[in-house]
Amino acid sequence: MQRQSFIVDAMLGRLARWLRILGYDTYYKNDIKDWKILKIAEETKRIIITRDRGLCNRAKKKGLPCELIQPGIGIEEMLVQLANNWKIDLTLDMAATRCPECDSILEQMGKDRWKCPKCSKEYWKGTHWITMQEIIIKAKAKVNTNGEEPDFARRLNVRHRNSVS
Template sequence: MGAMGAELCLRVEAGLLLFLAPRDRHDELRVSYDGVSSLGHVVESVGVPLPEVGSLLAGGRGVTPAYRPRDGEVVDVREMTRPQPVPTSRFLLDVHLGTLARRLRLVGVDTAYENDLDDDTLIERANAERRVLLTQDRGLLRRRMLWLGAYVRGARPEEQFDDVLGRFAPPLAPWSRCTACNGLLVPAHKDEVETGLRPGTRRSYDTFARCRTCDQVYWRGAHASRLQSIVERAERVVMTAAAE
């Protein structure tokens, strides 16, 4: 039987406050407690997905999400350290993160993305392929079946890009992946691809690459300087994250 009138004091670290309702974004949050639920359940009930939690301390002691706290206990909810150690640098993005997917592929990060996958399929694929699921759907991160996921911070693609690179510091290999399908690029001779090129492109460029998977052809065209700036930004963010 649960304890009547039991209460916990949660001290949620600043980086996790965005998950709380605006009225609850205080240094200390007092929540009612039934005396039987796990600490992980309590933390998620106030809005913080467990994949975003780096550690839990109850009375200053490290505990697991399965821990059952005592009435009146003070619990520190700390955010994930950065860069976050993960067993893989392979990612799967949900349907709302298409621009982020293309940017990650541009810098050579193994990034799966399709714009028509439902939540169950996303979880199944992330688990089967051992990819970290990146999403802004907090409910999706709370699904127990998901092996590993992360919330993407930021409304604009630039912010999201910096967040993912800073959080995971994945190894980069710019210009090595197809931004359309994630396949690997290989050098292609001009005479192999020129039949599909416009006359201006044939006259102006001599160096090409082709996707092994979908045959998309790439060259350093009019947008090369803008894309190069994205690559350089990524390299700076990852270098800074790795040095911390």
């Protein structure tokens, strides 16, 4: 099954890293301009993730899928929002993980070690792995499985996305 691909605006670098760790092809640059996000999303069929309401509105006018992330919510809530609205899989699977820095698929070097073939960074299951698993467990517990709009989205009146064709 082909997974969604995303493009994340400059305000959501931490979320871009998480999506990559979860195995999603995620385009992110911390200095990318809105016009470039729209162009790349259109050309590569990526879902735009942004905190910029104006960018989201321009994306919708162009018929591009977009998810508006509200200010003030943490990574756990962002992951829940994406799981509810885009059905992303909240599973930490090192066989699918991408480099959090450059988005390349990691290569396994040993039982618990991985290396990025592009930027040569090395990764392993250290104490940070436990923290990441805890965040994922908490997020999974909040994911809506009955098809209703999530509670935080109702409270904030959030549903700024187009369906993916």
